[in-house]
Amino acid sequence: MDSVTQGLLGAVMAQAGAKPTELKQATVIGFIAPQLADADVFIRSSTDSLLTLQFHRHFSHSLLFIPLGALLAALLLWPFFRNKIAFSRIYVYSLLGYATAGFLDALTSYGTHLLWPFVDQKIAWSVIAIVDxxxxxxxxxxxxxxFIRVRPSFARYGLLVAGCYVCFGALQQARVQQHIEALALTRQHSISRQIVKPTLGNVVLWRSIYQSENHYYVDAIRVGMFGDITVYEGAAAKVFDLKADSKKLPSTSVLFNDISRFNDFSDGYLIWMPSQVDALGDIRYAMLPQHIAPMWSIVFDSNKPSQAVTVKTDRHLSKQQRDMFLAMLLDQPINTK
Structure with a gap:
């Protein structure tokens, strides 16, 4: 989730567990503490562009790391609050704030290593958008x-409403999944795996990717507040097969290792980039929900297996694409071609 929302949830959680006399301090501590979990973005290398992707939302977001992360936050904040509240209370509010970091990111489509080191796989429930x-x-x-009324009860009510919103997102997701399964049957497709995730800023317009045999099929699905559904049919792309498509690369080469790492990062949802040579993209993410052009990709030279890959990011939206997104969100007809 974006850092502001991450801080807001941490602050409200700390407020909900605060004494009224410590509520203002709890608000500040709870807002700052979960930000520390995202310090993993500084794990990077000038020679390994995959390192940041690999470790962002990793161990610092796991359940096991929460007590240690909260302790680090408390130690950093103690000099600023030591004359106001005891260190034990700083730690409690840091713990309440920091504990929200992994759970909030797990609710999004990007996911997090919530069960690290026991399960080295991201958990992404994909019920709310990364920015909502x-x-x-x-x-x-x-x-x-x-904060203004100095009453923790308002924070508790806010958490209840936020929880209801998350549940509504889960309901919307279930509606999309059910519709896509029926749609796949009409296409005579057998779904082997599927991802359904909300688009930026809402739980109305969703991106669906499912695999049938050796192809991925992408669609945008709009689900109205009362369950009315509109499908904006997307395109298909051939599945990248790590073993078959990389068989010419030495298994001990830098390039093969980097492709394997990117394949792990994308949970195997890789495709060859459209109209490009030696470029692989993560089909789970695109700027428009019915498009296959991935947001994240790697480029390389297959003739130079000793060279590392380069990570490319495409977050550009043209005015035409923005208008198309808004039209889908508002359930207006568009030309998806």
Whole structure:
């Protein structure tokens, strides 16, 4: 989730468990503590562009790391609060704030290594978007009401409403999954695996990717508040097979290792980039929900297996694409071709 929402949830959680006399301190501590979990973005290398992708939302977001992460946050914040509240209370509010980091990111489509080191795989429930203004607004209102009125009960009500919103997102996701399964049958497709995730800023317009045999099929699905559904049919792309498509590369080479790492990062959802040579993309993410052009990709030279890959990111949206996204969100007809 974005850092502001991460801080808001941490602050509201700390407020909910605070004594009224310590509520203002709890708010600040709870807002700052979960930000420490995202310090993993500084794990990077000038010679290994995959390192940041590999370790972002990794061990610092795991359940096992919460007590240690909260302790580090408390130690950093102690000089600023030592004359106001005891260290034990700073730690409690740091713990409440930091504990939200992994759970919040697991609710999104990017996911997090919540069960590391026992399960070295990201958990992504994909029930709310990475940035969701409505979810953030609920937390902001709860935080301000609790802070101004000095009443933890407002924070608790805010957490309840935010929880209801997450549940609504899960309901919307289930509706999309059910519809896609029926749609696949009409296409005579057998789904071997599937991802359904919300688009940026809402739980109305969703991106669906499913695999049938050796192809991925992408669609945008709009689910109205009362369950009415509109499908914006996307395209198909051939599945990248690590073993078959990399058989010419030495298994001990730098290039093969980097492709394997990117394949692990994408949970195997790799395709050859459209109209490009020696480029692989993560089909799970795209700027438009019905498009196959991935947001993240790696480029390389297959004739130079000793060279590392380069990570490319495409977050550009043209005006035409923005208009198309808005039209789908508002359930207006568009030309998806």
């Amino acid at each position: 203004p409505l979810f953030s607004a609920v937390l902001m209102i709860a935080l301000l009401m609790s």
